Amino acid sequence: MERNTTSPGHVAQRLHLIVASLLFAGHAASASPCQFESQGEGRVAAIVDARSIRLDDGREIRLTGIEPTATTKLALTSLLAGRDVTLRSSDDTPDRYGRQNALVFVGESDASVQATLLAEGDAIVSAEIADRDCAAALMASEAEARRQKKGSWADPSAIKNAESPDDILAGIGRFMVVEGKVLSVRQAGAMTYLNFGRNWTRGFAATISKRTLPAFESAGITLKSLENRRIRVRGWVEGNTGPRIDIRLVGQVELLGANEPTGVRP
Known part of the structure; x- marks a missing residue:
């Protein structure tokens, strides 16, 4: 039988590395792009159309940063129906139709619903996001879907x-x-x-x-x-x-x- 030669010092070193990696991961998550100020939370009561949802408190939310494709509404229904969401944006001023423009996050996820739609080829970047890092992250999600010919990019x-x-x-x-x-x-x-x-x-x-x-x-x-x-x-x-x-x-x-x-x- 092979003898275990792992010393207490080696164990401590491994634990230190694990803790350090977890702390780094937590820091990376907090530094993720598109983490704008929270503009409220709510539960999705209805998918209004391919780019708008209604929360249980009556607010209508427009998913900013994307243009829909033929599969967007179906994908939105799968991702958001009945889910608790957090809204993030740099400005919560309603548009002319009374909708609040926001990036939508499900639960504690660091990835926006917009990024998920883009990564699956179920939406197109609209280029309306002014923040450079967030815009680049959304474009990268779309680019990956194009490379893999997912969704509409097929x-x-x-x-x-x-x-x-x-x-x-x-x-x-x-x-x-x-x-x-x-x-x-x-x-x-x-x-x-x-x-x-x-x-x-x-x-x-x-x-x-x-x-x-x-x-x-x-x-x-x-x-x-x-x-x-x-x-x-x-x-x-x-x-x-x-x-x-x-x-x-x-x-x-x-x-x-x-x-x-x-x-x-x-």
Whole structure:
């Protein structure tokens, strides 16, 4: 029989390492992104739609940070029906429909429901979260779902090709994700156009108003530097001739590597 040579000193050292690792894990959890100030708690009484829930005290909550897909409402029902939740956000001011915008957390979980939906491909990042660390964490959840082709990302057409403007134009009024190479950057009045096609009237373009420029400058991005770069943009599709996406937030634009496969974020 093999003799146990573990000494009391070794046991103490192991216990010390275990305790240290637990303390580190607890610290990491408390430092998790998107841990904004608590804006209240409640029990979910109803799933109103693909992005809104109603609590048992009558409050209607809009899940901020995401745009829904075809599977979002079903996933929300599975995650939240009858569950106790905590609401977190930097501002609890109701929107024009009287809904409270918040990140939703089930029980003591450190991961928001939004992050869970994104990780499973059951939602798309809306880019409305201003906090840089939280926005990056949500984008990372979406990127992982894209890599694994989960949920809506299993469909090859989930990300539109900027070189096929007719496919984008067919989605007017919808929130879309588009990838392509910026062929030119042109300014007309107070608007800057990131043109993805050579035909300016029919090709896809992203538009950025003058009032949005300071946000890009603060992020260290000059619009002219985007010329000949591959980027990914997201937003609501507009346009009568060529399709357009109006960029109002820096998070709507992602820079892509020259050789990066479609749908994968660096």
